[in-house]
Amino acid sequence: MSEESGHLARPGYRIAWKRVAGEGPTVVWLGGFKSDMAGAKAEALADWAQARGRAYVRFDYFGHGESEGDFRSGTITRWREDALAVIDELAAGETVLVGSSMGGWIACLAAMARPERVKALVLIAPAPDFTEKLMKPEIPPEGLADLARDGVWLRPSEYGEPYPITRELLEDGARWSILEAQEIPIEAPVRILQGGEDPDVPWRHALELAQGLKGRDVVFTLIKDGDHRLSRPQDIARIVAAVDEAVS
Template sequence: METSGLLERPDGERVAWKKVDGDGPTVVWLGGFKSDMTGTKAQALAEWAERRRRGYVRFDYFGHGASTGDFAAGTVSRWRRDAMAVMAELTQGDLVLVGSSMGGWIACLAAMVIPERIRGMVLVAPAPDFTQKLMGPEIPPEGRAALEADGVWMRPSEYGDPYPITRNLLEDGARWSILGGEPIPLEMPVRILQGGADPDVPWRHALELAQALKGEDVVFTLIKDGDHRLSRTHDIERLIRAVEEFF
């Protein structure tokens, strides 16, 4: 049975969560930028956890989904803190982190703080450093002008209405960069699932992460015709098989 609640933060904001109690390590879902915990993959994992009696926690970052906060005020620092608070207050023992898109970056940042608790990670179209390496280079001249003048640019989206990208988000993201320098000091097993037809996270970007990880037990799976969401039935089955490797 899945329960839900709100995690109170020191600043008065609330992080919405859902939890399934079960055996073995707890699977923690870390969603993507502007996504929420009701998405197809997050829901499929909840159903798997209930069916298999596995521990599972999913949540919404500040400014996302059912959590409070203004999305435009969100930063990588803030979303990382949300993830760390959820793990500290809602879980015990070993964890399996499942990070999608931006959630892959957050998963790596969290694992660097508590590596002793992480049994493994499954990353779906991981987007580390996306504010610098993926989003930044695509900002058009008018977007840069808006950021300079107002500190915010309304970025068009294929998935809905334009949404705010702030100068604060970009500058904060740069402080959490993990690519392009020393090896990422993570040695737990990692499974990466990446679509070859992903328009948002190029497969070479995800491969760069795989190669940067210090650990040797890293498996990179390229789904040649896969998109960014990887939410088709056979994609979901592949995700669940990857998670089950850690039980």
């Protein structure tokens, strides 16, 4: 089964997407902060979907990859809305949400907004509340000064050019916090894969999410020598196996 591509119209911009037609629940890929749908994990799932005849959709958020928009204007609110638009307009029936890093947070928010559409979640190094819990505490004094003066801080990145972090992103992210809730109202089965040597999302952060979920069918897998990306062949094999289980 070949993969089709297109653009989904949103107010003032368009989201780029790719889709494989197939059977069963639609697997929806939700990428990470400043990543895109051309990454190794998203590509591997496209290959799996075509080989297995499974339905699969991947897309780029506003300001990411092939989609339109200025990344600096992106917020959790906007990216959540992008995910919901893809689920509503490009995925038929039940879905399995596969969220990586920030995409794990977006997947949880989408599952809370569309519980009747979500069969299961597979979360890879999930980073819920990362703006408030992981990013904000690490901003150095000069970064705080940049945010106060310019509304943006250029955060160094191991993965390429510095990431522009805006005051609006931080303030908006705080509004979507889920870890502070007494219980995270997600009852669908959840599989979490987390690297023990992840420098960006500590494994205890991902475990806090697992422990806060309302549902009982939650499995947390710690890959002791795994990093944040979990893109080694053995890591990708684990991810594909988790997705394969989730759609069955």
